[in-house]
Amino acid sequence: MIYLFTWNSDFLVSKQVSNWKKQFLEKHWDFNLLHLKDVSEVDNNFLIENLTSASFFADKKLIIIDSIPTNASEKSADIKAKQEFIESLLEKIPEDNIVLFNSINPDKRSKFYKKLKEIADVKEFNIESEHDIVNIISKKYGDKISKQATNLIIKYKAWNLTKIFSELDKLFILHDFIDTKEISENIVPELEESIFQFIDDLLSLKKKEAFSKLEIILEQTNVYAFYNNLIANLRTQVFIEKLKSSPQPFNSPHPNPLPRGEGIATKDISNILWLWNRAFLVNKSYRISFFELQQLYIWLVDLDKKMKTWNMIASEDEVFVSEIEKEILKLY
Numbered sequence: 001m002i003y004l005f006t007w008n009s010d011f012l013v014s015k016q017v018s019n020w021k022k023q024f025l026e027k028h029w030d031f032n033l034l035h036l037k038d039v040s041e042v043d044n045n046f047l048i049e050n051l052t053s054a055s056f057f058a059d060k061k062l063i064i065i066d067s068i069p070t071n072a073s074e075k076s077a078d079i080k081a082k083q084e085f086i087e088s089l090l091e092k093i094p095e096d097n098i099v100l101f102n103s104i105n106p107d108k109r110s111k112f113y114k115k116l117k118e119i120a121d122v123k124e125f126n127i128e129s130e131h132d133i134v135n136i137i138s139k140k141y142g143d144k145i146s147k148q149a150t151n152l153i154i155k156y157k158a159w160n161l162t163k164i165f166s167e168l169d170k171l172f173i174l175h176d177f178i179d180t181k182e183i184s185e186n187i188v189p190e191l192e193e194s195i196f197q198f199i200d201d202l203l204s205l206k207k208k209e210a211f212s213k214l215e216i217i218l219e220q221t222n223v224y225a226f227y228n229n230l231i232a233n234l235r236t237q238v239f240i241e242k243l244k245s246s247p248q249p250f251n252s253p254h255p256n257p258l259p260r261g262e263g264i265a266t267k268d269i270s271n272i273l274w275l276w277n278r279a280f281l282v283n284k285s286y287r288i289s290f291f292e293l294q295q296l297y298i299w300l301v302d303l304d305k306k307m308k309t310w311n312m313i314a315s316e317d318e319v320f321v322s323e324i325e326k327e328i329l330k331l332y
Helices: 010-027 044-052 077-092 111-119 130-144 147-156 161-174 180-186 191-203 207-220 223-244 266-273 276-283 290-308 317-329
Strands: 002-007 033-036 061-066 097-104 121-124
Touching (some): 002 111, 147 161, 147 180, 147 191, 161 180, 191 207, 191 223, 223 266, 223 276, 266 276, 290 317
Parallel strands (some): 002 121, 033 061
16 A cells, blocks of 8 residues: 655645654554655665565554655656666565655656556645645644744744744743743744744835845845845746736826736645645735836846846945835835
8 A cells, every 4th residue: 555645835745754654563563664765875775675565463564754856956867767676666565565665746747746646545635825834733733822822822933833832842841821921032033933023014115114025134134135035936926927917907096017927826836836835825815016126026036137247346245235225216
């Protein structure tokens, strides 16, 4: 029997894998359980022996293989060869051997994924919105954490449930109840989340709040790292709004607008853009118009052109910060 646990939540997949291991060990001996965390380092003969042979001492054997299939970024020849080898063994796995593959955000275009999906029982563990994360936290901690604190730590830890639970478990050692005060005084926001908060204020046209957060961020990180992260996130938001919107009328007052989308359903946009655990962005709405958003993106991207054509002294951080602020101020 072959299973694939997948989709965008590392926490939910890991939790389910852990539950399967626990249930298996309650019924069978531990030497009938094999968990391969890096199959690329495993000898092929070892894989043949464990995948294709039945257990001598029990009815069932459980083999767990992490990180297969791989993501699109992992295209090395060694990984492809390992995938092809495992694929050649799939049809030879005995019925009593339970083989569980688990992979976060797999490349669904890959040959291995398509083959696995044909023969495996696929179980998807997906977080589509912040509401899903709130429900998971509430289910674990109940009324020991306030709603406001829950929302705050979700933002601080950039929607990463593993990090959220790690931080909360440490706080509950010292506190019986957690409110926003305990979060803000003891937990440092992720850089990614700090930038998300800045972009939220920026696209909501909250000038004072945006510049306040910008100052804090630049005290903690390099301006060029911030700039690259900002561009990447704004690009994603431009694509989202482009896909969500109806075509712009021909009599638009704005010259040379970027192409508009065809009103694609929000539930499909996450898959089109491969948003995975950032799918919640599709449901966000802002005061900024699509035209203003695309103009802001173009203005900021032009800063990179200025640096590369020596029209800005890129080596001086203060100059670059000033240029970023100047482009943002065009919105107000």
